[in-house]
Amino acid sequence: MLRLYDASFSSRLLLGTSLYPSPAVMADAVRASEAEIVTVSLRRESARGREGDAFWRLVRDFGARVLPNTAGCHSAREAITTAEMARELFDTDWLKLEVIGEADTLQPDVFGLVEAALELNARGFKVLPYTTEDLVVAERLLEAGCKVLMPWGAPIGSGQGLNNRFGLAAMRAHFPEVPLILDAGIGAPSHAASAMEMGYDAVLLNTAVAKAGDPVAMARAFKQAVDAGRTAYIAGIMPPRDMAAPSTPVFGKAAL
Amino acid sequence: MILVVNGEPQEAEADTMAAALEALGYEDASVATALNGDFVPKRKRAETAVKEGDRLEILAPRQGG
Numbered sequence: 302m303l304r305l306y307d308a309s310f311s312s313r314l315l316l317g318t319s320l321y322p323s324p325a326v327m328a329d330a331v332r333a334s335e336a337e338i339v340t341v342s343l344r345r346e347s348a349r350g351r352e353g354d355a356f357w358r359l360v361r362d363f364g365a366r367v368l369p370n371t372a373g374c375h376s377a378r379e380a381i382t383t384a385e386m387a388r389e390l391f392d393t394d395w396l397k398l399e400v401i402g403e404a405d406t407l408q409p410d411v412f413g414l415v416e417a418a419l420e421l422n423a424r425g426f427k428v429l430p431y432t433t434e435d436l437v438v439a440e441r442l443l444e445a446g447c448k449v450l451m452p453w454g455a456p457i458g459s460g461q462g463l464n465n466r467f468g469l470a471a472m473r474a475h476f477p478e479v480p481l482i483l484d485a486g487i488g489a490p491s492h493a494a495s496a497m498e499m500g501y502d503a504v505l506l507n508t509a510v511a512k513a514g515d516p517v518a519m520a521r522a523f524k525q526a527v528d529a530g531r532t533a534y535i536a537g538i539m540p541p542r543d544m545a546a547p548s549t550p551v552f553g554k555a556a557l
Numbered sequence: 558m559i560l561v562v563n564g565e566p567q568e569a570e571a572d573t574m575a576a577a578l579e580a581l582g583y584e585d586a587s588v589a590t591a592l593n594g595d596f597v598p599k600r601k602r603a604e605t606a607v608k609e610g611d612r613l614e615i616l617a618p619r620q621g622g
Contacts, residue, residue: 317622327620342621343589345563345614348582353617357587360618370621378594385596386589386616457622507622 303503305449305480306395306427308366312337313497314527315368315482316520317507324359326516331363334510334520339365340397342372343387368429370397375410377417384421396421397451397484397505398430407457407485411438415445422446431484434468436475443479450479451505454496455486458508462492466499473500490519490526497530498538561612575602577613588615 303310316336321327331339341360346353360367369387374380380400388394400417402410409432421428422445430442434452442450452472455461463469464486473481483496484505493504504527513519559566562581571577574590574597590597591614597605607613 317620319620319622321620340621342619343616344619346583346586346588346617347563348586351586351617353619354587356620357618372621382591382594382596385598386591386614389596389598390587390589390616390618 303480305429310337310366310503312524312527313503313531314493314524315340315484315503315505316510317505318356318360319507320511321516322511324356327511328359328363330510330516330520331365333517334524336524337365338368339363340368340370340505340507341391342370343383343390366395367391367393368395368397369393370431371399371417373401374399375401375413377413377420380413380417381420381424384417384426385424388426394425395427396429398428405456409433409453411435414438415441418442418445418447429482434465434472436472439472439476439479443476448480449482450476451482451484453485454483454492455488457485459486460488460509461486462488463495466495469496469501470499490522493523494526494530494533497527498533500534503527558609560607561610563613563615571607573603574605574607574613577607578602578615581615583615586615586617588617590615 303313312335314334314336315338316334317340369391371380371383374383384396400410400413402408418428418430428447429449429451430447431451439450455464480502482503482505483501487493487506487509496504510516510519560569569577569580571580593612
Protein backbone atom coordinates (compact mmCIF):
# COMPACT_ATOMS: atom_id res chain seq x y z
CA MET A 302 0.00 0.00 0.00
CA LEU A 303 1.12 3.51 -0.78
CA ARG A 304 0.90 5.66 2.33
CA LEU A 305 0.68 9.44 1.89
CA TYR A 306 -0.09 11.57 4.94
CA ASP A 307 -3.11 9.96 6.63
CA ALA A 308 -4.29 7.93 3.64
CA SER A 309 -3.43 4.61 1.97
CA PHE A 310 -3.77 3.72 -1.68
CA SER A 311 -3.57 0.48 -3.67
CA SER A 312 -2.62 2.33 -6.85
CA ARG A 313 0.82 3.89 -7.29
CA LEU A 314 -0.16 5.86 -10.37
CA LEU A 315 -1.45 9.41 -10.01
CA LEU A 316 -3.04 10.85 -13.12
CA GLY A 317 -3.70 14.38 -14.38
CA THR A 318 -7.02 15.39 -15.91
CA SER A 319 -5.77 17.86 -18.50
CA LEU A 320 -5.19 17.85 -22.28
CA TYR A 321 -7.44 14.89 -23.20
CA PRO A 322 -9.29 14.95 -26.53
CA SER A 323 -12.64 15.03 -24.68
CA PRO A 324 -14.10 14.75 -21.18
CA ALA A 325 -15.37 11.26 -22.05
CA VAL A 326 -11.89 10.08 -23.04
CA MET A 327 -10.47 11.61 -19.88
CA ALA A 328 -13.02 9.74 -17.77
CA ASP A 329 -12.30 6.44 -19.55
CA ALA A 330 -8.53 6.96 -19.21
CA VAL A 331 -8.80 7.65 -15.48
CA ARG A 332 -10.82 4.47 -15.02
CA ALA A 333 -8.41 2.42 -17.14
CA SER A 334 -5.45 3.74 -15.14
CA GLU A 335 -7.11 2.67 -11.87
CA ALA A 336 -5.61 5.83 -10.37
CA GLU A 337 -6.94 6.66 -6.93
CA ILE A 338 -5.59 10.21 -6.97
CA VAL A 339 -6.25 12.66 -9.81
CA THR A 340 -4.83 16.14 -10.13
CA VAL A 341 -7.05 19.12 -10.86
CA SER A 342 -6.65 22.85 -11.09
CA LEU A 343 -8.69 26.02 -10.86
CA ARG A 344 -9.05 28.72 -13.43
CA ARG A 345 -11.10 31.83 -14.14
CA GLU A 346 -14.82 31.16 -14.52
CA SER A 347 -17.11 33.23 -16.68
CA ALA A 348 -20.60 33.98 -15.36
CA ARG A 349 -22.16 32.55 -18.51
CA GLY A 350 -19.76 29.67 -19.28
CA ARG A 351 -19.91 27.71 -16.02
CA GLU A 352 -17.46 25.09 -17.29
CA GLY A 353 -16.36 24.31 -13.76
CA ASP A 354 -19.59 22.66 -12.64
CA ALA A 355 -19.63 20.04 -15.42
CA PHE A 356 -15.94 19.22 -14.94
CA TRP A 357 -16.31 18.91 -11.19
CA ARG A 358 -19.33 16.61 -11.52
CA LEU A 359 -17.35 14.37 -13.87
CA VAL A 360 -14.33 14.20 -11.54
CA ARG A 361 -16.42 13.53 -8.45
CA ASP A 362 -17.88 10.49 -10.19
CA PHE A 363 -14.43 8.84 -10.31
CA GLY A 364 -14.50 8.38 -6.56
CA ALA A 365 -10.78 9.23 -6.54
CA ARG A 366 -9.11 11.67 -4.18
CA VAL A 367 -8.57 15.00 -5.91
CA LEU A 368 -5.22 16.69 -5.63
CA PRO A 369 -5.51 20.36 -6.61
CA ASN A 370 -2.40 21.96 -8.00
CA THR A 371 -1.09 25.51 -8.02
CA ALA A 372 0.04 25.27 -11.65
CA GLY A 373 1.12 28.52 -13.20
CA CYS A 374 1.90 30.26 -9.92
CA HIS A 375 5.22 32.10 -10.05
CA SER A 376 5.46 33.33 -6.46
CA ALA A 377 4.85 31.96 -2.98
CA ARG A 378 2.10 34.53 -2.44
CA GLU A 379 0.23 33.51 -5.58
CA ALA A 380 0.57 29.84 -4.69
CA ILE A 381 -0.68 30.40 -1.13
CA THR A 382 -3.77 32.31 -2.29
CA THR A 383 -4.45 29.67 -4.95
CA ALA A 384 -4.07 26.93 -2.33
CA GLU A 385 -6.63 28.58 -0.06
CA MET A 386 -9.05 28.92 -2.97
CA ALA A 387 -8.50 25.29 -3.93
CA ARG A 388 -9.05 24.07 -0.37
CA GLU A 389 -12.44 25.74 -0.26
CA LEU A 390 -13.49 24.79 -3.78
CA PHE A 391 -12.42 21.14 -3.71
CA ASP A 392 -13.00 20.64 0.02
CA THR A 393 -9.56 19.08 0.57
CA ASP A 394 -6.43 20.18 2.39
CA TRP A 395 -4.22 18.13 0.04
CA LEU A 396 -2.21 20.23 -2.36
CA LYS A 397 0.24 19.68 -5.18
CA LEU A 398 2.38 22.73 -4.59
CA GLU A 399 3.96 24.20 -7.70
CA VAL A 400 5.89 27.44 -7.76
CA ILE A 401 7.27 27.85 -11.25
CA GLY A 402 10.56 29.65 -11.70
CA GLU A 403 11.40 29.42 -15.36
CA ALA A 404 9.15 29.54 -18.42
CA ASP A 405 11.04 27.27 -20.83
CA THR A 406 11.60 24.37 -18.47
CA LEU A 407 8.74 25.03 -16.00
CA GLN A 408 11.43 24.34 -13.43
CA PRO A 409 10.34 24.84 -9.82
CA ASP A 410 11.41 28.06 -8.11
CA VAL A 411 12.77 26.16 -5.15
CA PHE A 412 13.13 29.29 -2.99
CA GLY A 413 9.48 30.24 -3.49
CA LEU A 414 8.55 26.58 -3.06
CA VAL A 415 10.14 26.31 0.38
CA GLU A 416 8.65 29.66 1.43
CA ALA A 417 5.15 28.61 0.32
CA ALA A 418 5.53 25.12 1.85
CA LEU A 419 6.40 26.60 5.26
CA GLU A 420 3.33 28.81 5.27
CA LEU A 421 0.93 26.21 3.87
CA ASN A 422 2.05 23.52 6.31
CA ALA A 423 1.48 26.04 9.12
CA ARG A 424 -2.02 26.60 7.75
CA GLY A 425 -2.81 22.89 7.92
CA PHE A 426 -2.36 21.87 4.31
CA LYS A 427 -1.01 18.45 3.37
CA VAL A 428 1.58 19.62 0.91
CA LEU A 429 2.97 17.49 -1.92
CA PRO A 430 5.65 19.74 -3.41
CA TYR A 431 6.69 19.51 -7.05
CA THR A 432 10.44 19.93 -6.71
CA THR A 433 13.77 19.03 -8.29
CA GLU A 434 16.06 16.19 -7.23
CA ASP A 435 18.20 18.65 -5.22
CA LEU A 436 18.85 17.06 -1.82
CA VAL A 437 19.31 20.34 0.03
CA VAL A 438 15.98 21.66 -1.22
CA ALA A 439 14.42 18.33 -0.27
CA GLU A 440 15.77 18.70 3.28
CA ARG A 441 14.31 22.20 3.50
CA LEU A 442 10.92 20.98 2.31
CA LEU A 443 10.91 18.22 4.93
CA GLU A 444 11.93 20.75 7.59
CA ALA A 445 9.04 22.90 6.39
CA GLY A 446 6.69 20.04 7.27
CA CYS A 447 6.19 18.24 3.96
CA LYS A 448 5.78 14.48 4.39
CA VAL A 449 5.96 13.64 0.68
CA LEU A 450 8.31 14.87 -2.05
CA MET A 451 7.63 14.94 -5.78
CA PRO A 452 10.84 15.41 -7.78
CA TRP A 453 10.65 15.93 -11.52
CA GLY A 454 11.89 13.37 -13.99
CA ALA A 455 12.20 15.94 -16.76
CA PRO A 456 10.48 19.24 -17.67
CA ILE A 457 6.67 19.12 -17.50
CA GLY A 458 5.12 17.81 -20.70
CA SER A 459 8.50 17.05 -22.31
CA GLY A 460 8.19 13.25 -22.27
CA GLN A 461 11.96 13.00 -21.77
CA GLY A 462 11.75 10.47 -18.96
CA LEU A 463 14.33 10.46 -16.17
CA ASN A 464 16.88 13.12 -17.10
CA ASN A 465 19.04 12.68 -14.03
CA ARG A 466 18.94 9.07 -12.95
CA PHE A 467 21.95 9.54 -10.70
CA GLY A 468 20.31 12.43 -8.85
CA LEU A 469 17.01 10.58 -8.54
CA ALA A 470 18.77 7.46 -7.23
CA ALA A 471 20.70 9.59 -4.73
CA MET A 472 17.43 11.12 -3.55
CA ARG A 473 15.88 7.68 -3.06
CA ALA A 474 18.91 6.51 -1.14
CA HIS A 475 19.09 9.67 0.97
CA PHE A 476 15.43 9.64 2.04
CA PRO A 477 14.56 5.95 2.43
CA GLU A 478 11.53 6.65 4.64
CA VAL A 479 10.01 9.57 2.73
CA PRO A 480 7.34 8.77 0.13
CA LEU A 481 8.79 9.92 -3.20
CA ILE A 482 6.56 10.45 -6.22
CA LEU A 483 8.22 10.91 -9.58
CA ASP A 484 6.29 13.82 -11.05
CA ALA A 485 6.59 15.30 -14.53
CA GLY A 486 8.51 14.54 -17.70
CA ILE A 487 7.42 10.92 -18.12
CA GLY A 488 6.82 10.02 -21.77
CA ALA A 489 6.68 6.22 -22.05
CA PRO A 490 5.55 3.46 -19.70
CA SER A 491 9.18 2.28 -19.56
CA HIS A 492 10.10 5.58 -17.88
CA ALA A 493 7.47 4.97 -15.21
CA ALA A 494 8.59 1.37 -14.74
CA SER A 495 12.18 2.57 -14.43
CA ALA A 496 11.30 5.03 -11.66
CA MET A 497 9.42 2.32 -9.80
CA GLU A 498 12.32 -0.13 -10.22
CA MET A 499 14.53 2.51 -8.56
CA GLY A 500 12.27 2.36 -5.53
CA TYR A 501 10.13 5.41 -6.16
CA ASP A 502 6.84 5.03 -4.34
CA ALA A 503 4.58 6.31 -7.11
CA VAL A 504 4.48 8.16 -10.41
CA LEU A 505 2.40 11.20 -11.37
CA LEU A 506 1.83 11.93 -15.03
CA ASN A 507 -0.64 13.53 -17.39
CA THR A 508 0.57 14.44 -20.89
CA ALA A 509 1.96 10.99 -21.71
CA VAL A 510 -1.52 9.53 -21.38
CA ALA A 511 -3.60 12.48 -22.58
CA LYS A 512 -1.54 13.01 -25.76
CA ALA A 513 -1.17 9.34 -26.67
CA GLY A 514 -2.81 8.10 -29.86
CA ASP A 515 -5.19 6.10 -27.67
CA PRO A 516 -5.22 7.64 -24.20
CA VAL A 517 -7.35 4.89 -22.66
CA ALA A 518 -5.02 2.11 -23.84
CA MET A 519 -2.01 4.16 -22.74
CA ALA A 520 -3.54 4.65 -19.29
CA ARG A 521 -3.75 0.86 -19.02
CA ALA A 522 -0.14 0.52 -20.24
CA PHE A 523 1.07 2.92 -17.55
CA LYS A 524 -0.86 1.07 -14.87
CA GLN A 525 0.84 -2.18 -15.96
CA ALA A 526 4.26 -0.49 -16.11
CA VAL A 527 3.92 0.97 -12.62
CA ASP A 528 2.78 -2.39 -11.25
CA ALA A 529 5.63 -4.22 -13.02
CA GLY A 530 8.23 -1.73 -11.79
CA ARG A 531 6.99 -1.95 -8.21
CA THR A 532 6.91 -5.76 -8.26
CA ALA A 533 10.43 -5.82 -9.68
CA TYR A 534 11.71 -3.46 -6.99
CA ILE A 535 10.22 -5.60 -4.23
CA ALA A 536 11.53 -8.78 -5.90
CA GLY A 537 15.07 -7.36 -5.95
CA ILE A 538 16.78 -6.63 -9.25
CA MET A 539 20.09 -8.37 -9.88
CA PRO A 540 23.16 -6.14 -9.84
CA PRO A 541 24.63 -5.56 -13.31
CA ARG A 542 27.99 -7.17 -14.24
CA ASP A 543 30.63 -5.94 -16.63
CA MET A 544 31.30 -9.33 -18.23
CA ALA A 545 29.12 -12.13 -19.54
CA ALA A 546 28.25 -15.10 -17.31
CA PRO A 547 26.64 -18.11 -18.95
CA SER A 548 23.13 -18.87 -17.83
CA THR A 549 23.20 -22.43 -19.16
CA PRO A 550 25.34 -24.72 -16.92
CA VAL A 551 28.90 -25.29 -18.14
CA PHE A 552 29.14 -28.56 -16.18
CA GLY A 553 28.00 -31.50 -18.26
CA LYS A 554 28.62 -29.85 -21.59
CA ALA A 555 29.48 -32.39 -24.28
CA ALA A 556 33.02 -32.44 -25.74
CA LEU A 557 32.28 -32.51 -29.47
CA MET B 558 -18.76 51.23 -10.43
CA ILE B 559 -16.01 49.49 -12.36
CA LEU B 560 -14.50 46.28 -10.94
CA VAL B 561 -11.73 44.34 -12.64
CA VAL B 562 -13.23 40.86 -12.82
CA ASN B 563 -10.89 38.07 -13.93
CA GLY B 564 -8.76 40.67 -15.66
CA GLU B 565 -11.64 42.44 -17.47
CA PRO B 566 -13.20 45.75 -16.36
CA GLN B 567 -16.89 45.24 -15.63
CA GLU B 568 -19.67 47.48 -14.40
CA ALA B 569 -21.30 46.27 -11.19
CA GLU B 570 -23.26 48.07 -8.50
CA ALA B 571 -22.21 46.33 -5.31
CA ASP B 572 -20.66 47.20 -1.99
CA THR B 573 -19.64 43.69 -0.91
CA MET B 574 -18.05 40.66 -2.54
CA ALA B 575 -21.31 38.72 -2.17
CA ALA B 576 -23.30 41.49 -3.85
CA ALA B 577 -20.71 41.75 -6.62
CA LEU B 578 -20.96 38.02 -7.35
CA GLU B 579 -24.72 38.32 -7.57
CA ALA B 580 -24.59 41.43 -9.76
CA LEU B 581 -22.12 39.71 -12.08
CA GLY B 582 -24.29 36.59 -12.47
CA TYR B 583 -22.39 34.12 -10.27
CA GLU B 584 -24.99 33.81 -7.51
CA ASP B 585 -25.29 29.97 -7.54
CA ALA B 586 -21.92 29.06 -9.09
CA SER B 587 -19.32 26.90 -7.34
CA VAL B 588 -16.47 29.38 -7.30
CA ALA B 589 -13.65 30.51 -5.06
CA THR B 590 -12.87 34.19 -4.78
CA ALA B 591 -9.95 36.53 -4.21
CA LEU B 592 -9.92 40.29 -3.80
CA ASN B 593 -6.79 42.18 -4.83
CA GLY B 594 -4.76 38.97 -4.55
CA ASP B 595 -6.10 37.89 -1.15
CA PHE B 596 -8.37 34.88 -0.66
CA VAL B 597 -11.91 35.72 0.43
CA PRO B 598 -13.61 32.66 1.97
CA LYS B 599 -17.23 32.08 1.07
CA ARG B 600 -18.37 32.81 4.62
CA LYS B 601 -16.74 36.25 4.52
CA ARG B 602 -18.06 37.42 1.15
CA ALA B 603 -21.05 39.21 2.66
CA GLU B 604 -18.85 41.27 4.99
CA THR B 605 -16.00 41.93 2.53
CA ALA B 606 -16.31 45.43 1.07
CA VAL B 607 -15.46 46.12 -2.56
CA LYS B 608 -14.69 49.50 -4.07
CA GLU B 609 -14.04 51.08 -7.46
CA GLY B 610 -11.11 49.49 -9.29
CA ASP B 611 -10.82 46.43 -7.05
CA ARG B 612 -9.49 43.26 -8.68
CA LEU B 613 -11.69 40.21 -8.27
CA GLU B 614 -10.59 36.73 -9.21
CA ILE B 615 -13.44 34.23 -9.55
CA LEU B 616 -12.15 30.70 -10.08
CA ALA B 617 -13.76 27.31 -10.67
CA PRO B 618 -12.55 23.69 -10.98
CA ARG B 619 -10.59 22.89 -14.13
CA GLN B 620 -8.44 20.19 -15.67
CA GLY B 621 -4.96 20.04 -14.16
CA GLY B 622 -1.77 18.03 -14.32
